[in-house]
Amino acid sequence: MGSKLSDVVSFDKTKISYFVKSGIEPSLIFIHGAGSNYSTWKEYLNKFQNKIIAIDLRGHGRSQEGKFTIENIVEDIELIRRKEKINKLVLVGNSLGSTIAIKYQNKYPKNVSKLILNVPFYDENVIFGRIGKIIAFLLQILPIRKKKRIFIDYGKYKNKPIWVSPVPDLKGTSFQIYMKAIYLALKTKIKFPNCPTIAILGKQDHLCKSHKTILLGNRQTTFVLVDSHHLVTAREPQKIINIIKNSL
DSSP states (O other): OOEEEEEEEOTTSOEEEEEEEOOEEEEEEEEOOTTOOGGGGTTTTTSOSEEEEEEOOTTSTTSOOSOOOHHHHHHHHHHHHHHTTOSSEEEEEETHHHHHHHHHHHHOGGGEEEEEEESOOSGGGBTTHHHHHHHHHHHHTSOOOOOOOOOOOGGGGTTSOGGGTHHHHHHHSOHHHHHHHHHHHHHOOOOOOOSOEEEEEETTOSSBOSSSOGGGGOTTEEEEEESSOTTHHHHOHHHHHHHHHHHO
């Protein structure tokens, strides 16, 4: 099966980069979290016979910055779906990427057959979310000079301590975009996704709650607790891969 890096010029002329691998339906679209890039999913990309798309969000990886909003990212995903001629898709999100996946499903429900949400990161599901939102808002407007971004291979960081994770994030993403991504995730109000959903939660996650999440309002949601912290996607790839495969 062939794979390559591709790109699409979005509605506002922002170039969005993504990895694509040909395969069978349903197609899987992987959405990374704040600060990282598609290589977060490096161990996942060749483990499926399905068609795979893994996006670099705006201002992340090889994608141009443009105007960073969750609504714009939803439109970026929709343009990629159309370009790749995908009918039904499974969205796999990590942290902020889970919030984006839900927002996409809210707007384009007919396009989504399933959501797989790793440690979903949004207002109601984040511990100290209100305080974090204020801090992230203030930090994103600091007049910090932007540095040239470099592409980070996150496969090299999978076994690093969790406190090291912001280091590569801030090399591959500007400080302003990093803080804005966190702020927008905490600001975003979501509606119940009206489709089969798997929510994967870390037992030791000190950022997100493993209970009383808004996703409880969706009777189609299955919860899976994994013995990990917020970096469950990097720490437990085989467990997540098995969960995804068993759900297809």
